[in-house]
Amino acid sequence: MSGSGRHAVVLGASIAGLLAARVLSDHFDKVTVVERDQLPDDAESRKGVPQDRHGHALLPRGVQILDELFPTLSDKMAADGVPRPQHGTEIWRQFGVTVLNRGGSEKIPGLQPSRPYLDSKIRDRIRRLPNVDMVDDCPVLGLTVAASEDRINGVKIAPRDEDEQALTADLVVDATGRGGRTPVWLRELGYPTPPETESAIDLAYMSRSMRLRPGALDGRRLVLILPGPGQPRILGLFEHEDNRHMVTLGGYADDHPPADLKDFQAFAASIAPGFVTKALSEAEWLDEPRRHHFPAGRRRHYEKLHRFPEGLLVIGDGMCSFNPQYGQGMTVAALEALALRDALTAGPQDLSRRYFTAAAKVIDPVWQMVGSADRAQLGQPQPLAERVIGAYMSRLHAASQKDESLARDFDAVSGLLQPPSSLFKPAVMWRVLAGNLTR
Ligand SMILES: Cc1cc2nc3c(=O)[nH]c(=O)nc-3n(C[C@H](O)[C@H](O)[C@H](O)COP(=O)(O)OP(=O)(O)OC[C@H]3O[C@@H](n4cnc5c(N)ncnc54)[C@H](O)[C@@H]3O)c2cc1C
Incomplete structure (x- = not known):
């Protein structure tokens, strides 16, 4: 343990919350995951994750991180018949x-x-961690603050059939998804709210x-x-x-x-x-x-806030939710979990600023890639550079019809294994040119 705190509370037990809990379990004496839904024992859909009734796949980079955090998990799933x-x-x-x-x-x-199956297998692994508790059927109502210290010190929760309670924490990680209320809670406590970018x-x-x-x-x-x-x-x-x-x-x-x-x-x-x-x-x-x-991709720029309380972080769709057609959301949440791990490993000082800066570096290229494809697709105005890149990508796809190596280079980028810039290396550009000349 790094000794960076005693009790961390994670809000939400979907993919981002579970990955965050796994990372936090190495740095805190105790981790409590609080979830509004009643959590099923098996692979069942949940009200709080309505997208789990739609096709999901985990990108290659997401699989690598899953195995880093939960060794052998993807092998076990594959052995059980997961494609x-x-x-x-x-x-x-x-x-x-x-x-x-x-x-x-x-x-x-x-x-x-399937998404319910994936979540159930990760939940099983989390349940085996001795210092992690999962409290379900328990909505989180808001944050509590130690105003004198400019620090979040816990959350208000409403366990089923019980009165509202306070749960104290050295660190709160909001993983309540796209509808997450941290901006509202921050405003209520007198803090600035993060600037938002939407892509309708x-x-x-x-x-x-x-x-x-x-x-x-x-x-x-x-x-x-x-x-x-x-x-x-x-x-x-x-x-x-x-x-x-x-x-x-x-x-x-x-x-x-x-x-x-x-x-x-x-x-x-x-x-x-x-x-x-x-x-x-x-x-x-x-x-x-x-x-x-x-309706829209949505990004909340926590990294741009000049005033933010200590003791609070956000992860997953609550920070950025993308057009789902490229299947990146869970892998980006996994990359953010690694950013959280690295920020915690470096110590407690200035944690939120360091974490949000690192998370923004994960999100930036994906947000840019998806946004430019969306604008092209919907005929929205695009800067010249973006139109040039879009034209290049169409030619790359065309050349990839015949060129397996080019298709693999593209796979590596769409699987989030390589940055988009890798498609602009001279050797790749040459193949794109050659492929289009010979078509
Ligand atoms: C149709 C569709 C298809 C998709 N396909 C893919 C795909 O193929 N691959 C991919 O990687 N991504 C895909 N995504 C994106 C992916 O589903 C999300 O990025 C991912 O689920 C985000 O995880 P999360 O944990 O941040 O939030 P969510 O999964 O939305 O979970 C939020 C959790 O917080 C809980 N919660 C909410 N409010 C409270 C509260 N007040 N108190 C306590 N708990 C609360 C909820 O019950 C839920 O458990 C798709 C998305 C959609 C919409």
């Missing part, structure tokens, strides 16, 4: 109408548990689970069709554990996907390759369609 596509041939990836090369070489794998996208998802005929996808375990020039819709077909599949359709503005099964299938067929359309036409549908509306 871990390792070869290019197992993934169909398409931008607009351009299909990226899927040669057979090995890649650093992502992981495809009006995206809606519609998802259904199903069983497919064995071999229906010809060895593919993930089909991902994302918007690109001439094609604005989204389709994600995920193999999950238990030989189940989930298909998630997405559309922007006046092109939201329909719920009715026939229309749902027609929406899918409008963009899917033939083998997917056929697989869906033969599917055994397992549940009713579920809708999720995502």
Whole structure:
């Protein structure tokens, strides 16, 4: 233990809260995770995580961090039947109408548990930590402050069937997600609130689970069709554990996907390759369609605040929630957990400023990458540099149809293993040029 404190309280027991609890357990005598929902023992959907009813995958960098924090966890999940596509041939990836090369070489794998399954396995590991308690069915109502010290010293909680209580803490980490109320609580306590940036996208998802005929996808375990020039819709077909599949359709503005099964299938067929359309036409549908509306990406710039109380941090979607079509949210939360670990390891002095600065460095490139793709997709004004980069990326995708090595370079960036700048190295740019000249 670093001795940086005795009791840390984490608000929210979804992915960011659980990863934060794991990191904090190495630095505090005791960690308490407080969750509003009643936590299931098994892999069940929860009210507090409505997106868990839609297709999720963990990017390769997220899998690496998961294994760093919980050794062997991804191997165990894979052994239990969670898909871990390792070869290019197992993934169909398409931008607009351009299909990226899927040669057979090995890649650093992502992981495809359904979201309730992933959360349940991480919860199991957290429950085994001797110094972590999970208190569920217990909403957090606000923060308590030691005004004389300019420090948050705990939270107000409302355990079910009990009176409101105060829970004291040396450090509070807010992981209550996109709707997190830290800005409101800060204002109520007389602190400035973080500046917010929003990227309005009006995206809606519609998802259904199903069983497919064995071999229906010809060895593919993930089909991902994302918007690109001439094609604005989204389709994600995920193999999950238990030989189940989930298909998630997405559309922007006046092109939201329909719920009715026939229309749902027609929406899918409008963009899917033939083998997917056929697989869906033969599917055994397992549940009713579920809708999720995502009005805007939202970033709260805690790193820009000049006055912020000690004893409080924020992690996960409460700091930044991205357009979900690139599947980055959980991996960014994992990267923030590493930023938290490093900040704690360096000692308690000036913790919040150091942590928020490090977290912003994690978020910046992803926010920029997603924002520029969103603006291009929605025809919003873009600075010249962004338009040039967008044009380059379209050519990179085009050249990646035939060039497996280029597709792998792109995979490394979209898997958050490499920074976007790696796609602008001379050797990569040369392949993009050569690939487009020979097309
Ligand atoms: C449709 C959709 C698909 C997505 N697909 C992917 C994907 O494929 N890959 C990926 O990496 N990311 C994906 N994401 C993003 C990902 O779901 C989020 O980034 C991630 O869940 C954020 O985790 P979090 O812990 O910060 O917040 P959340 O998962 O939102 O959890 C917040 C937690 O806080 C609890 N809580 C809230 N208020 C209180 C309170 N007052 N007191 C106590 N507890 C409280 C909630 O019950 C919940 O448990 C997707 C998102 C959407 C919307």
